[in-house]
Amino acid sequence: MLVPSIRGYHRLPKAHKLSAAGIAATGVVAIAFAAVPSDAHAESNAAPSVRSVAVNQAAFGGKALSSGVPQQAQSDLPRTPAVEALQKAAQDKKKAAAEAVRSEQTRAAADMQTAKERSAAQSAAKERSTQSAAKERSGKTASRSAPRKAAPVTYSDNLDGWIKESLAILKKNGIPGTYEGIHRNIMRESSGNPRAINDWDVNAVAGIPSKGLLQVIPPTFKAFHVEGTSWDIYDPVANITAACNYAAQKYGTMDNVDSAY
Structure with missing residues (x-):
């Protein structure tokens, strides 16, 4: 593999410089794979290892090759007990928040129902009191308007x-x-x-x-x-x-x- 000299590299156009950098990076990747033991062949068919991704990123300044192995998403990383614990804690917190909201809504509805019942009871008591007062006034009026029996007239004995x-x-x-x-x-x-x-x-x-x-x-x-x-x-x-x-x-x-x- 021919690599242009540094003096000749500076004289190349920008497009040729990028091609040369890509060839150099590919060479580095090839050397890295050559250094991997033979028992890692089975892993080559699986998802790319973190090390290969790191090499790929190092070759292009932290950016993955467009034609190489894509950068692993966080969700594709191995599930460890610590990750599962964090996820469970987040789910429990979310459930607790939802339960708190439902509990508050239930309490608010109960308070509203209690207020309605209390208002209805007060209205009924006021109505009964008004009717009782009206009945009492009516009875007094009827009593006053009812003809009174004339007191027996007494006459002197003369x-x-x-x-x-x-x-x-x-x-x-x-x-x-x-x-x-x-x-x-x-x-x-x-x-x-x-x-x-x-x-x-x-x-x-x-x-x-x-x-x-x-x-x-x-x-x-x-x-x-x-x-x-x-x-x-x-x-x-x-x-x-x-x-x-x-x-x-x-x-x-x-x-x-x-x-x-």
Whole structure:
């Protein structure tokens, strides 16, 4: 193999210089393979060794020959326990990160669901409270608007009270009469004595004397008695009411009576 002298090499064109460098490198590679023992023949059919790659790179300034053996990729290097451990650690870290993300998403979803349930429970409680308050207000309003039972009226046990109680019964039964007309006739007939009795007039002679505040004879009291009053002719309210009922039938009202009737 002829190698140009250094003086002649500097005179060659650039293309010839590159060809010469390639021939020289090929020679170096050939010498390297010659130095390999014969038992490495089996390895020649396998992937190029790291040493051959190093020689190839050294020949071309760290660059692999375009027509020679390609540079080995990192993934093609032998798998050692250390490499496998690093890869496993990386995979475990990736899985842990993914699991952490899923856990956070699950927790966030659970928190959101809890918040929704809490909000729904608060809304339901507020609605129940509003309905209860409205019902209570409605009950109070109905209670206030409901007609109250009139307290029973009490009357004094005297002439004023007897006349007022009789007037209430007369009004209830549609019988006319006024306080003034009743009071005036009572004072003329009995002077306000509910036990008064006439034992001298024609009725007394006939055996049916006039009795009570308005001097009613027993047959008239019985005929014009008003339901709800006593059957005792001396009862002040019963006597007034029966007498007014009789006067209303005969004179239109007790107010029209000015003398014995």
